[in-house]
Amino acid sequence: MQLHVLADELWFPDIEQALDDPDGLLAIGGDLSPQRLIYAYRHAIFPWFDERQPILWWSPGTRAILAPKEVHISKSMKKWLKKTPFKVSVNLAFAKVIDGCADRAQEGTWITDQMRSAYIMLHQQGHAHSIEVWDGEQLVGGLYGVNIGQFYCGESMFHRATNASKMAFIYLAHLFGQYGGQFIDAQMPTDHLQSLGVKSCSRAEFYNYLQQYRDQPLRSGCWEPRYL
Structure with a gap:
């Protein structure tokens, strides 16, 4: 299939025109x-x-997705969550979370300065949101993504302490579901995400879900900055 080159017009080709490879390059x-x-x-x-x-x-032709109520918490993780001194917040350190995700040198530096600035602007406009995990005053994990109606499109997560990114994801699922969120988009399936209950679906199935819920609002208050 042809790879489309975008200009100034706000347009994308139909997603079924993505290249026939596992990642689904579209434009x-x-x-x-x-x-x-x-x-x-x-x-x-x-x-x-x-x-x-x-x-x-x-x-991508295969998408990773989670209904918040289906988040999986193992027995060992439940025990750990009861004992951990870590605290979780929402939208208290968005830029620091992006920096933490960009600092994963072993995975490459795909979060460029251009990407960082773009998502901080989305956050300032009320579209992008973060979950933070704290050990005292030290940020030890977190994630960020974009909220589209009753969909949360996860972008990246990081940890500097064991279980911190899992904790962020679990709290995201509980928070998002509590306020009427229907699905968390985890983009592409990984072993780490699947251990948390994330499932795979086709591109067409994913888009059907997205069309159903992208214009449905969350209940107010979900993303108010605070500790959870």
């Missing part, structure tokens, strides 16, 4: 304006590229 170019990012997420598309590449847009 190249364009920009990371808030308008284009929101449009992309509303159509099951996300950006992913490194500092040596142009902007690349993806819609």
